[in-house]
Each structure stands twice: as C-alpha cells, then as structure tokens.
Amino acid sequence: MKRLKTFVLSLGLIAAAVSSSSALAAKEIAGVKFDDRYAVAGQSLQLNGAGLRKKMFIKVYAIGLYLNGKASTPSGVLSQPGAKSVRIVMLRDVSAQDLSDSLIKSITANVSSSEMPSIQSRLNELEANLKTLGQVKRGDVIQMDFLPASGTHITSGAQVMPRDIPGEDFYRALLKIWIGEKPSDGDLKDDLLGKAS
Numbered sequence: 074m075k076r077l078k079t080f081v082l083s084l085g086l087i088a089a090a091v092s093s094s095s096a097l098a099a100k101e102i103a104g105v106k107f108d109d110r111y112a113v114a115g116q117s118l119q120l121n122g123a124g125l126r127k128k129m130f131i132k133v134y135a136i137g138l139y140l141n142g143k144a145s146t147p148s149g150v151l152s153q154p155g156a157k158s159v160r161i162v163m164l165r166d167v168s169a170q171d172l173s174d175s176l177i178k179s180i181t182a183n184v185s186s187s188e189m190p191s192i193q194s195r196l197n198e199l200e201a202n203l204k205t206l207g208q209v210k211r212g213d214v215i216q217m218d219f220l221p222a223s224g225t226h227i228t229s230g231a232q233v234m235p236r237d238i239p240g241e242d243f244y245r246a247l248l249k250i251w252i253g254e255k256p257s258d259g260d261l262k263d264d265l266l267g268k269a270s
Contacts, residue, residue, distance in 0.1 A: 125265025
C-alpha cells in the first residue's frame with residue numbers, strides 16, 4: 074500500500090512538472106519557443122497566438138502576439154485596452170531597409186486614407202528608427218510593446234529605439250500588418266488569432 078501511494082505521488086509530481094514546463098513554452102514555431110505569459114508595464118499578458126512569416130518558401134521570422142485576454146477576431150484584438158506585445162524572432166538575416174520597407178508597406182495597405190494623416194509623422198519616425206538597426210540577423214529578437222503611459226516601445230536585441238512612439242491608434246495600425254484586412258500573410262493572421270488547426 075505504501076509503495077502504491079509513493080507511485081501515485083510520483084506520477085502527480087511528474088504531471089505537475091510536465092504541466093509547468095508546457096506553460097513556460099506554450100508554443101514552438103520553427104524551433105522558437107513562445108512562453109505562455111509575458112509581462113509588459115507590470116501586466117501579465119497571455120499568448121494569443123503565434124505563427125511563421127514566410128515569403129514564398131523562405132522562413133523570415135516567427136512571431137507571437139500577447140494580449141490581456143484571448144481574442145479570435147481582429148476587432149477583438151484592436152479594441153483591447155492596456156498593454157500589448159508583439160515578439161518577432163528572425164529566422165534569416167534581413168537588412169533594416171528591407172524590414173522597414175516591408176512593415177511600412179503593410180501598414181499603409183491596412184490603414185484607411187482618413188487615418189493616414191494622423192499617423193504619418195509617427196510612421197516616418199518608425200521608418201527612420203528601424204533603418205538605424207543596420208542588419209537584423211537570424212536569431213535577433215524584435216520586441217514591439219505597447220506601454221499605456223508612453224506608447225509603442227521597440228527593442229531589437231540590446232538596441233532600444235530612441236523614443237517611444239505615442240498613441241494607441243499607432244499601435245493598432247502596427248497590429249494591422251498581421252491582422253488587418255490585407256495582412257502580410259493570411260495563414261499567419263489565423264495563427265495569431267488562435268484559429269490554427
């Protein structure tokens with residue numbers, strides 16, 4: 074009887090350990106692990122979805138979207154108040170110019186003509202800041218956090234963009250790169266919205 078209790082207790086500990094480790098690495102994309110939780114501005118955000126950005130057959134980066142609560146629609150993501158985060162892990166070397174051009178093109182495609190004048194100067198600032206990165210290398214992590222007090226905070230490895238870009242409307246425009254009406258990748262949009270099978 075004592076052996077049985079010890080065996081059952083051991084199974085319980087193993088199950089707890091497995092559960093704990095899977096919570097730490099909720100999803101793995103192309104060898105990149107995205108934790109289930111990520112803290113931004115003192116808030117614990119949860120992984121909404123993660124996926125792979127491909128261009129033709131080339132893997133460009135793995136990306137995870139972190140929110141306060143799960144959302145399966147673009148409007149559900151864009152209407153969420155408070156801190157948010159996008160984590161990009163590069164899977165190939167890309168010039169900062171190419172990265173900047175790609176992101177700016179996707180924002181422009183997804184923002185209405187009536188919205189554009191209000192974000193244009195901040196879009197120019199984003200473009201200028203991204204170009205200072207030089208070369209973005211395989212394995213580099215680009216973190217795009219929305220901090221309610223100051224705006225869009227971007228880091229790439231040890232580099233921090235000169236200043237945060239103000240306005241939640243700007244961060245929503247940034248998110249539309251991946252979940253807008255004309256996303257950079259339709260399959261990736263579904264992945265970030267947690268719709269992947």
